[in-house]
Amino acid sequence: MRVQLGERVRFLPTCFNRDDTENMVTGRIVYINRQHRYYLAEYPAGRQALREAFKYAEEG
Numbered sequence: 001m002r003v004q005l006g007e008r009v010r011f012l013p014t015c016f017n018r019d020d021t022e023n024m025v026t027g028r029i030v031y032i033n034r035q036h037r038y039y040l041a042e043y044p045a046g047r048q049a050l051r052e053a054f055k056y057a058e059e060g
Contacts, residue, residue, distance in 0.1 A: 013025060039056060040052070
């Protein structure tokens with residue numbers, strides 16, 4: 001998986017149940033740690049922004 005800063009990602013925040021697809025959010029990648037293979041996605045939540053980290057796998 002190739003990730004880039006500013007890329008849009010759609011996900012279900014961990015504070016919701018896994019079957020709760022109505023609460024999916026769209027965020028943007030704001031930080032990438034390639035050494036440890038994770039990225040940070042930021043999404044709007046009311047008047048603030050929340051962030052969540054996700055692991056990813058390198059291709060090849």
